[in-house]
Amino acid sequence: MALPENIAIVDFVGAGNVANALGKVFVENNIAVGNIFSSHYEKSLAMAKLVNGTATDNIQNIGKNADLVILAIPDKEIEKVSTKLSVGNSVVVHTSGNQDVSNVGNHVNYGVFYPLQTFSLHTPVDFGELPICIESNSSATANLLTNLGEKISNKVVNVDSESRRKIHLAAVTVSNFSNLMYNIAYDYLRENDIDFDILLPLIRETANKITDLSPKKSQTGPAVRNDITTINNHLKLLDNNKDFKEIYSLLTDKIIQIHNEKL
């Protein structure tokens, strides 16, 4: 189980949003990217150019000279792709919030390197305070991954698969579902010829406020005030918008319920 002493070269399987973001921040911090394999070769080429790596169309080239292989691929492919790799003592990790560490357990040294963030291609991400959740099959591997993580982030934490799955569910809730709210409001305002940008300061303040105040104490609006007149006015505005109305009703009821519990 001889481990690399240090992670100096990283190979990637996958060349999507997560791979690009990680590759970019590694290179900025003097960690080299080696080979990049993707089922879409043109994506490997584009990423290789960005991070000064080498695109390969043969997965057997992955992990031959690298200290670490990162599988940044869809959840359902992790286990299958992992079995195709033959990497000796190199560490193999996946980046999924939801998949068990054992899905890369066919290797000598393995683990998880899960950056808790929403990645969109070409949107720069500040890694400084971004939590990286580490899990691995040995404390020596954990140390290696932690050292790597700390080169790009101030917040590296050890999290087991079960807790990581729960964190991922919570992450979907605060990020993907909030973004859905932005999308619904965007479409609604566009239908009414109103510029969505008017909401941006409010969106940012809502996100920033909970740094100092719990979400429960931060809650404002008609539901927490039990302002039935306003709620009914809103529902009336949504008479021709069945889906939005259903979501409005369910979430309003939930806010009322949460804030009645404290009485």
Place this chain on the structure above:
Amino acid sequence: MALPENIAIVDFVGAGNVANALGKVFVENNIAVGNIFSSHYEKSLAMAKLVNGTATDNIQNIGKNADLVILAIPDKEIEKVSTKLSVGNSVVVHTSGNQDVSNVGNHVNYGVFYPLQTFSLHTPVDFGELPICIESNSSATANLLTNLGEKISNKVVNVDSESRRKIHLAAVTVSNFSNLMYNIAYDYLRENDIDFDILLPLIRETANKITDLSPKKSQTGPAVRNDITTINNHLKLLDNNKDFKEIYSLLTDKIIQIHNEKL
């Protein structure tokens, strides 16, 4: 219909979150706060101390020496309280997103001064880029309110009651409902002994990302990837959490629907 030439002194009815935030930013910008009336006298006293105003327990003192009277009170009280005021040529406005301008229409000069933001007591708010939606019964009054708004914000816009109501509904969606998502995640993580703070960078990035990218393009996560395995894993985690599960399902379905439409 002689108008004040300038708004130098502002009286308040209401001493809650909105009144406090506005009073504070006025004083910081050399606009004086005069009398403050609230049905909770102790709140008027606390606010008077903060903004160097005068708490009064007699609503008839409101508007006697002020150029502007701001009704920062619950929606359902606006019309009733407005009829109690006798203010001569002073301008009377309410601060509601949802109420018609005509609810203060019993005065000579009247309008709406709606700051599009989420206000919590003692949480400082940056007014610089905060939109203020103005409406009024005359262009002269509109000018007065616009001049006042521009002393505290870079973004003063004229919005009629119908559009303001729609903006308010969109604001509830992006702010109050996103905050509900934070609350649900907070409670879920706490039940599982995980610190909510791990989500803060993700929450901020989600809010900031849409400055440059539309919400549709910003969407990430299992639903937009149509990753049924992960979605089912999440639903299984929520087997004992009926409400959260119902919200998760409805919002996930909506994301899938929005992103299938573009195919």
